[in-house]
Each structure stands twice: as C-alpha cells, then as structure tokens.
Amino acid sequence: MSFPENRLRRMRRTEPLRALVRETTLEPGDLIHPVFICPGEGVRLPVGSMPGVFNLSIDEAVRDAEEAASLGIGGLLLFGLPDSKDEEATGAWSDDGIVQRGLRALKQSSAANKLVLIADVCLCEYTSHGHCGVVVQTPSGFEIENDPSLALLARTATSLAKAGADIVAPSDMMDGRVAAIRRALDAATLTQTPILSYASKFASAFYGPFREAADSTPQFGDRRSYQMDGANFREAMREIDLDIEEGADMILMKPAMPYLDVVRAARDRFQVPMGAYQVSGEYSMLQAAFEKGWLDRNRAILESLIGIRRAGADFIVTYFAKEAAKLL
Ligand code: PBG
Secondary structure (H helix, E strand, O other): OOOOOOOHHHHHOOHHHHHHOOOOOOOHHHEEEEEEEEOOOOOEEEOOOOOOOEEEEHHHHHHHHHHHHHOOOOEEEEEEOOOOOEOOOHHHHOOOOHHHHHHHHHHHOOOOOOOEEEEEEOOOOOEOOOOOOEEEEEOOEEEEEOHHHHHHHHHHHHHHHHHOOOEEEEOOOOOOHHHHHHHHHHHOOOOOOOEEEEEEEEOOHHHHHHHHHOOOOOOOOOOOOOOEOOOOOHHHHHHHHHHHHHOOOEEEEEOOHHHHHHHHHHHHHOOOOEEEEEOHHHHHHHHHHHHHOOOOHHHHHHHHHHHHHHHOOOEEEEOOHHHHHHHO
C-alpha cells in the first residue's frame, strides 16, 4: 500500500503522537559536564572563546558539581590547570595535583554520590611544551616519544583514581596506554576503576577553544603524529578494537558532529558502552550563531545532542550539559 492510504504525517499531528513514536531519547543522565579546575579560591574565570564556560577554583567547582547533580546530570569530566608546568608533567601525576585535590573535595560534597567523577588523563595541560607525551629533540626537530609517555600516563591515572576518580579517561592517543594504565591500576589494587578510553580521537580544528580553556596549546608542531587523521574510518575501528583488547571498559569518540558516521559504525560493531564528545569548537560555533541571532538556541542545542544519541552514543560529553538538562 502507498499513498493515499499511507500517510506518515498521521503520526506527526500532535505532540503526544510524536512523543509516542519518538525513537531516540535524551535525558539529563546521558550528559557529562566538563569542568576546568584552577588554583585559587572564589575563582570563576570566563573562557573567552567559550561563552558560559569557566575556569573554576576547587570551591567553585564543588558548587558547580552540586548544581549539576541537582539537575540530574550523569557525571563530570575533570580537567586541570596546574600552578606550573614542566617537561615531566609533574602536575598531572602528583598526589597534590590540582585535579587530585579537586577530586578529594568533590568526594566530600553532597554531589559525590549522584555524579560519576571522570578524570581526563593526559599530559598536555601539564607539560611546558603542551604536547600529550614526552618530547625529545632529534637531529631533524623533535619527536613525541610513545613508550616513555606510558609510565607517566599510568602514574597519572593511578594517582587520579586514588584521589577519588570513579573512572579514568585517557585522551592522549599514545599506543598501548590502556594496557599500561590497566596494569598500573591493578598493581595499585584499583581493580574496580574503569577505563573510558578516548579510543577514536581525531586531530581536529574543533579543539581550538578547549586549548584556551585548558591552556594546552602545543608550543611547537601539532598533534597529528598521535591523534588520528580525520579521513580515516577503518583506522578508527582498529583503534577501538585495540583499546578494548587492552582492557578499555568504555570508549569515547571525538569530535562528535563531523564524525557521526564513526559513532554509528562503532555502535553497530562493538558491545562496550560508548560516549561521544561534543567538543569545544562544536559548542563555540553554536554559541557564535546564537549571539548573532542566526539559530534558535534551545532547539539547536537539543537537536545537536539528539543527533549524537541517534548516531549511537550512550552518553555525551557536552559544554551544554547544564543548559540542556534544564530544557529537558
Ligand atoms: C587533552 C584533550 C583535548 C580535548 C579533550 N582532552 C585537547 C586536545 O587534544 O588538544 C578537547 C576537548 C574539546 O575540544 O572540547 N588531550
């Protein structure tokens, strides 16, 4: 049977009908709210390229977390801005690092039993050169060394888990880091700490605003020798495969919007829980359009998120988390 007996518009006539046949859901609990923790007290420093996003001192981050918890948000993804940076990324793995201290404070707050606290594991915010691994000089320039970076990443993950992270999330894209982190966690009897691996992370222009928020712009070169080429789909599947084999409990893909085909394919292929990260550039370009009055703010926010869910992401890391939760 076809038209005129068949009319798809019948099911679109009223909102209750539309709600009944809606295929994809979006709930506050699906959303993860990123938090940038900085030194000091009472600090709420706006990030210029990300309206509505702030660097927060620990006390302010706790307040932010309590708000997120009251909105029913699923969890927080924590990043840190250390007091000082060096070649070994000391601030990343030191037990009194900024995120470690933040975690201890958050664990004591009322938000702790409502939110999953995810700690981003990377060196770029903590190294003086801004790369995600150890840098060595070579006759022809420099190299981001893979294997020596693993020990620092494993040490970082262990220290964050000890400080109270419910999940550790390596975002560096070094080969073998999931296995190295799993071994280190287990050796420290942190056998119950899951690893959320940023398994398919593409080298992207859309991370631009984040690098201002996290003060993590590479001082020379770029990240293309470790993050993936945006043209490569099969390689993304291999990255995910390997990370699961190495012990990743969940995977995260990013950016989201320019890579929704990768999200869909991964959902069809792998059985682990999966998230997607609506990254800073995706957020900032929407914000810019809102400022210009070019897009309907509430509708565009929710549409951008439902699209990511429809592609197959179980959860979404997004700077719109609190705002979207209020709309839902
Ligand atoms: C750290 C890291 C980055 C992002 C998350 N973790 C930046 C980068 O790889 O340069 C980007 C997140 C965003 O753009 O919102 N390695």
